[in-house]
Amino acid sequence: MPMLLEVKPDLPVEDTYTHEDDTSHLNQKDADAADIALKNQVSIRDYCREVPMVGIHTTCGEAASMLNQDQSYPCVVLGDDQNRPLGLLMRETLYRILNGRFAADLFYRKPISHVADSSPVVVDVHAAAPGIIDVALSRTEQHFYDCIIITEEQRLLGVLTMRDLMSLSRRLQHEAGEERVHTITESRQEISRIHESITKLVVSAGSTGEEAKQIIHLSEQGESSLMQVKASYNRVHQHMGGQRQHANDMLTSIETGAGMARSIRSLADQSALLAMNASIEAAHAGDYGRGFQVVASEIRALAKQTREVAGDITSLLEGIGELTRQTVELVRASAAEIEDSALHVSEGGEAFSQLNAAVEGMSRNAANIAQEGKQAGEVAEYIRRKLEAMVSGDEI
Structure with missing residues (x-):
């Protein structure tokens, strides 16, 4: 019985897989991926074999003569007048039927529609190659x-043999390997x-x-300095409180002294009045009262001096009292300013405390980021080594 010798169709050069020790493509950019994809596009049309299409009334003898004339035909396809496939008759099937003892007499003049497969696998030329291979492998x-049978717009285009499907599968595997290497390299x-x-x-x-630690250190120094300033303000405020109390005591003393000066002046006025009365009485006494009149004159002069001194003391005490009151007002205003400054210093200290807390939080976050980043870096390095191992394994 004649045996079927399938001839592999002429394929493009890139369809033939040869392992080359070329790793230069592993360092190419994304633009090369598009070139690889364009080069590796699989077209079912490239694998189609031309076979004769016969009508349903063609006899088995005529089909056998047709196949004998061209040994490259693996089969004949039954079709209608519009070249739409209706059945399939393989070379081996026809030879097996005609090589029987009485087969020539029984089948030679019969139409091949009686022995052909009326339910062959028919796929469109634009179908996905993996799907065609799956359909072929799922047959009984x-x-x-x-x-x-491959059709285009429901008309016969050609056929694919099992060898063609194996070549197609090998090319798909080769392209998948190249794509996998390219993907792994990019990854x-x-x-x-x-x-x-x-x-x-x-x-x-x-x-x-580290910068956060420096900021914390500087912030702590600033907070400490502010606390020292606040303590100084508190001490100054206490001193001013004492000075204000002393000034108040001085005002009280000045007022007491002014009262005493007024009393001295009153006594001087009374002494002058008594001296005047004594002079009058001395004048009445005549010669007996002249000595007493001299004493009265001296007392009146002394009272006048005392009154003048008391007036000077009063003026002096009033001036000192006015200066003391002004000093008390200045001390009171300074104390208010110091209290306000102390309040600002306290707010600055609180701000430094909040800044310390914020910077400490930032420092902890930075430490956490560094720790997590270190772990992520270790994982990335582990993945990178694994990918390198995979690429090396694919290239061996």
């Missing part, structure tokens, strides 16, 4: 090696960039932590 053992490069970014992030977080 009886029709496993039958051709797949490795991305992981490397992520690792570099994480490393920079960890370094920046460490620097931020």
Whole structure:
């Protein structure tokens, strides 16, 4: 019985897989991915074999003569007048039927529609190659090696043999491998960039932590200085309180002294009045009262001096009292300013405390970021090594 010798169709050069030790494509950018995808586009049309289409009235003998004339035909396809496939007759099937003892007499003049497969697998040329392979592999053992009929707009375009399907599958696997290597390479490069970014992030977080520590140190120094200023203000405020009390006591003393001066002046006035009365009485006494009149004159002069001195003391005490009151007002105003400044110093101290808390929180966050970044960097490095191992394994 004649055996079927399938001839592989002429394929483009890129369809033939040869393993080359070329890793230059692993370092290409995304633009190369588009070139690879364009190069690796699979077209079912490239694998189609031309086979004769016969009518349903063609006899088995005529079909056998047609297949004998061209041994490259693996089958004949039954079709209607519009070239739409209706059935499939494989070369082996026809030869097996005609090689029987009485087969020539029984089948030679019969139409091939009696022996052809009326339910062949028919797919469109634009169908996905993996789907066609799945359909072919899901057939029963009886029709496993039958051709797949390829149509375009429901008209016969050609057929695919099992060898064609294997070549197609090999090309798909080769392209999937190339795409996998390209994807892994890109992933490795991305992981490397992520690792570099994480490393920079960890370094920046460490620097931020150090800067935060310096800020905390300076803030603590500033807070300590403010506390010292506040303590100084409190001491000054206490001293001013004492000075104000002393000034108040001085005013009280001045007022007492002024009262005493007024009393002295009153006594001087009374003494002058008594001296005048004594002079009058001395004049009445005549010669006997002249000595007493001299004493009265002296007393009157002394009372006048005392009154003048008392007036001077009163004026002096009033001036001192006015200056003391002004001093008390200045001390009171200074104390108010110091109290207001102390309040601002307290607010500044609270602000420094809040700043310390915020910076400590930032420092903790920076430490957490550095720790998490370190862990993420370790994971990225682990993934990168795994991807490198996968790429190396694919290239061996």
